[in-house]
Amino acid sequence: MACSHSAPDRDPERLVRDYADLVLRVCYTYLRSTADAEDVCQDTLVKLIYRDEPFRDSGHERAWVVRVASNACRNLLRDRSAHREADLDSVPEPAAAEGPGEGELRQRDDRVLAAVMALPLPQREAVYLHYYEGYPTREVARIVGATDEAVRQRLSRARTRLRDDLKGDYDDFPA
Amino acid sequence: MTSPLDSYTASMDGLRLPDEAKSRMVEALREAEKSARPAAPAEVLTMPVRHPRRRVRRWARVAAGLALALALGGGGTVAVAAGVLPNPADVLSDVFGGAPAQTELLNEVGHPIGASATSNGVTVTAEAVVGDRFNYAVAYSIEFDDPAALEGLELHGGGKLTYVGDAFLRVDGTMGGGGLVRLYDADPGDNTLQLVQVMGVQTWNDAGIVGRTARFSMSKLEIFTDEGEFKTLAAGDWNLKFEMNYVDTTVDLPAGQSTTWLGSAVTIDAVAVSSLGVTVDYTIDRQTRDLALPGEVSDEALAEQAAVMGLPVIVTFADGTTFDATDTNGSSAKRGDGTSTVSKATTYDRIVTVGDIVSVTVGDVEIPVSAA
Numbered sequence: 001m002a003c004s005h006s007a008p009d010r011d012p013e014r015l016v017r018d019y020a021d022l023v024l025r026v027c028y029t030y031l032r033s034t035a036d037a038e039d040v041c042q043d044t045l046v047k048l049i050y051r052d053e054p055f056r057d058s059g060h061e062r063a064w065v066v067r068v069a070s071n072a073c074r075n076l077l078r079d080r081s082a083h084r085e086a087d088l089d090s091v092p093e094p095a096a097a098e099g100p101g102e103g104e105l106r107q108r109d110d111r112v113l114a115a116v117m118a119l120p121l122p123q124r125e126a127v128y129l130h131y132y133e134g135y136p137t138r139e140v141a142r143i144v145g146a147t148d149e150a151v152r153q154r155l156s157r158a159r160t161r162l163r164d165d166l167k168g169d170y171d172d173f174p175a
Numbered sequence: 176m177t178s179p180l181d182s183y184t185a186s187m188d189g190l191r192l193p194d195e196a197k198s199r200m201v202e203a204l205r206e207a208e209k210s211a212r213p214a215a216p217a218e219v220l221t222m223p224v225r226h227p228r229r230r231v232r233r234w235a236r237v238a239a240g241l242a243l244a245l246a247l248g249g250g251g252t253v254a255v256a257a258g259v260l261p262n263p264a265d266v267l268s269d270v271f272g273g274a275p276a277q278t279e280l281l282n283e284v285g286h287p288i289g290a291s292a293t294s295n296g297v298t299v300t301a302e303a304v305v306g307d308r309f310n311y312a313v314a315y316s317i318e319f320d321d322p323a324a325l326e327g328l329e330l331h332g333g334g335k336l337t338y339v340g341d342a343f344l345r346v347d348g349t350m351g352g353g354g355l356v357r358l359y360d361a362d363p364g365d366n367t368l369q370l371v372q373v374m375g376v377q378t379w380n381d382a383g384i385v386g387r388t389a390r391f392s393m394s395k396l397e398i399f400t401d402e403g404e405f406k407t408l409a410a411g412d413w414n415l416k417f418e419m420n421y422v423d424t425t426v427d428l429p430a431g432q433s434t435t436w437l438g439s440a441v442t443i444d445a446v447a448v449s450s451l452g453v454t455v456d457y458t459i460d461r462q463t464r465d466l467a468l469p470g471e472v473s474d475e476a477l478a479e480q481a482a483v484m485g486l487p488v489i490v491t492f493a494d495g496t497t498f499d500a501t502d503t504n505g506s507s508a509k510r511g512d513g514t515s516t517v518s519k520a521t522t523y524d525r526i527v528t529v530g531d532i533v534s535v536t537v538g539d540v541e542i543p544v545s546a547a
Contacts, residue, residue: 067403071403
């Protein structure tokens with residue numbers, strides 16, 4: 001019986017500090033809006049507090065938060081769609097609403113962000129998880145419930161589309 | 176030239192929730208934390224030493240320990256401890272609801288007989304109970320008539336499932352406590368799950384819980400999946416009752432020693448160990464100020480709390496391993512003379528034979544169990 005038991009730290013302040021902005025970005029990526037971010041974040045972190053199972057490490061916990069938050073966003077997208085069984089790609093996405101942080105984003109007038117946000121959801125989420133969160137493609141595959149090959153293909157298509165959209169602005173876009 | 180992906184990440188970096196929203200969220204989460212699992216035995220009903228903590232690994236292993244204890248069971252029957260006076264209301268309840276199932280005691284483990292209830296094709300049976308004066312663990316089997324109900328369950332290590340049902344066990348004559356419910360699938364090949372409830376309770380007259388009637392109720396059995404979804408495994412109405420009949424393995428150790436903690440004088444008032452857990456009572460020459468506002472616990476308040484309740488408690492076992500019971504369920508009370516009385520109680524990460532407990536170290540005072 002080792003003495004090394006370590007109760008997981010589920011202190012709300014720590015959870016909000018570590019994950020509020022992360023969930024906000026997940027929401028923005030999926031919903032193209034941050035209007036629901038606070039609710040999604042709240043629900044996600046409540047589930048984390050209730051979760052009995054320990055995480056292997058902080059990376060495991062972080063991936064769990066990403067997955068739960070993205071599932072919540074998917075559910076929101078489905079709820080807003082008249083075609084509940086439709087593929088997510090064909091689900092009309094909500095119009096962007098004013099939300100926390102969006103004003104600053106608009107001020108940046110960032111064509112790249114706009115181009116990424118114009119990508120279909122599967123490509124958008126792959127770009128976010130791979131290029132922003134830094135997950136390798138196999139981990140992205142696990143989070144979004146796709147194969148590694150499918151994720152690589154989505155990233156490839158996203159890069160092609162972004163290269164076309166941003167032609168002239170950037171010459172060093174990754175192949 | 177900046178890479179477009181650098182531009183993308185820079186833009187995303189700028190996306191942050193306002194501080195007011197974060198503060199609002201922290202408050203809301205603290206409220207949610209307080210009301211967590213209202214129907215099930217709350218994990219921490221007494222005052223936690225620090226933030227409420229999940230003792231997952233410890234409790235997970237209780238299930239394995241209980242299974243081991245069951246495997247070791249055998250031998251004669253022992254009578255229920257005498258001298259426990261039932262609450263009159265409980266007696267009336269028994270008259271109207273039928274007598275509780277008798278609990279046959281095999282060595283230290285009680286096996287309730289006939290404590291079973293079936294609803295919607297699912298049968299819940301109280302299989303075993305172990306415990307000490309104020310702690311107990313009850314193991315239930317949950318058998319599904321339709322094995323398909325358990326197909327595709329995502330099991331964690333040791334067959335564990337993330338339980339979010341509403342199973343509740345009340346022991347007559349107890350007034351509060353803390354504990355946890357653990358659900359697992361010991362054998363994925365069969366159509367039965369195992370549920371273990373582990374609780375530490377307080378009683379009005381400190382008479383202990385052996386011999387009292389336990390009443391179990393459950394209306395749903397749910398799990399929380401890794402995908403963040405709630406999944407209902409069974410819904411129905413399960414009610415059963417049985418005697419808390421087991422051998423109380425509590426051993427009271429010598430007390431009255433003096434030590435210090437963070438510069439404050441400490442008197443060890445009582446120390447007890449059992450096959451399930453440890454309790455320590457002490458008086459410290461220090462009191463906390465009421466620094467915490469509702470819903471807010473400052474670092475300063477936590478430090479003050481730790482200066483009163485953080486006295487280290489380490490249990491040492493015969494195999495050389497230790498169990499740290501420092502940060503555990505506890506409560507403190509201020510006395511008029513400027514001191515505080517503190518009571519700590521917790522269960523180990525497994526069920527042990529009392530003979531395998533070597534000592535309890537409180538602060539820098541080591542108290543050998545052999546001295547009892």
